[in-house]
Amino acid sequence: MDKRHLLPVVESPGFETECYHNIRLSLLLAHAGSLPWYHSHFMNLTLKSTGADLFPVVRFEEHLDVYSEVLEETPLVRCGDWVETARNTLGEGRYMIVYFNWRNIPCSRYYNKQDMFHEALVYGFDDERAVFHFLAFDVNGKGYGSSEVSYGLFGREMTRLAAEDLHAQRWFAFYGFPASVIRLKDGPASRPDTRNMYFALERGRVRGNGSQDETFAMGHYVNEYLSVYFRQLAEGRPLQAKEFIYWNIIVHKMILHKSLMLQRVVYLQSGTDSGQLDLLKNLYIKAKTEMDRVKWTSIKYQRTKASVYLHQLSDHFQTLYELEKRASAMLMEFLTLSHLK
Structure with a gap:
């Protein structure tokens, strides 16, 4: 040895x-052979709200069991x-x-x-x-x-x-x-699992109830819930200052998600010439830019406590909801048409 x-x-x-x-x-x-598997996962974010004065928990849908595939x-x-x-x-x-x-x-x-x-x-x-x-x-x-x-x-x-x-x-x-x-494991996939990607997007249609302290949302509806949530904060909903650290962690995680979706589209482009993917790429570039704005607006609010920034955050997440709702539908259509070729 x-x-x-x-x-x-x-x-x-x-x-x-x-x-x-x-x-x-x-x-x-x-290991380069793992990239097709990687780009077939981490499609969805989930949100769980568990208390009136606690920041909602956002995480990727996947847990450790997903690695049993590779x-x-x-x-x-x-x-x-x-x-x-x-x-x-x-x-x-x-x-x-x-x-x-x-x-x-x-x-x-x-x-x-x-x-x-x-x-x-x-x-x-x-x-x-x-x-x-x-x-x-x-x-x-x-x-x-x-x-x-x-x-x-x-x-x-x-x-x-x-x-x-x-x-x-x-x-x-x-x-x-x-x-x-x-x-x-031996024999990694040589191409992305488009079936897995499609059904991940289909699962990502769980809409949270912004009027309830405890709720669950998934996919682009995470953005919609957060838009309502920040508007509620601006109107007086309580949030403990100690929750700011979790707020910032979740913003970082959501920026990562937008980056991953953009990388995924670029990866798919390497195997095909599709105008639809060009449009998708532009949508996710806009989503990533909007999420960067969320980061800086969050910092401004945490430093000043000025409610104007909470209203801006609500607007940013509404924009993200609209962008990702459109992008999800477009990506599902692309995957479907690719499957039928």
Whole structure:
């Protein structure tokens, strides 16, 4: 076996606001054969509102089960020698997801401060320096990036984790706790799954009820609900200031969604000459621009508390609703006509 071995990873897949996606996409996007699968998913956002003074929760429709199509994840709960197992796994071209209590890891922002159980993607080893290479959140002063852990600390932490924290952290089991071996499945799709894309758009027609504190919306109706929501804030609906951090995270996530939809159209254009895709591209460029305006208007409101910015946010989301409603219908038509050729 080589004394040093690094598997390919992408350090910035863009899903920092949904950590379990970010970890796995760091692996997948490093392999070009995964792109058709990638562009067949992450079509829909969902919204759930759970309280009058809480900011609505927006996330991508997909959860971890979607990766069973392209990744094989094998749980690893206990083993005799964690270091040797990890070295052998990486040497065979497979990755590992491991959980640490980051209080015990020197490169972490939580080191010697607080308990924080979270995953890392181990992608390489170096025998000369006796370290493993990994990607994780909040390491070396970065929100997400690469770092190293010594063989000795890795072995001690994994042994301690399995012995002391297995029961308390058991709810992370299907997220990869305490460790999982991951490999790409053979024979990735050679083209986007247009059926999956079509039905994702069809599912994205759930309209939220803006008059209720608890509601659910999906697809372009997320924008419609948020337009009503910001108008309600301007008219006196309460929102706790501590919710601003979640507000900003959700805006970041929605900007990512617009970028992904634009990338998807560009990817589809590589396989066909379609004027319809040109129109779609222009719509998603406008949607991305409008979402950038949401970001800056949100910052202005949070700094000044001037209600004029809440009215502007309501208008921005109404524009987004109209753009994405049109774009969704147009993309569904394109997918249908392509399927019938």
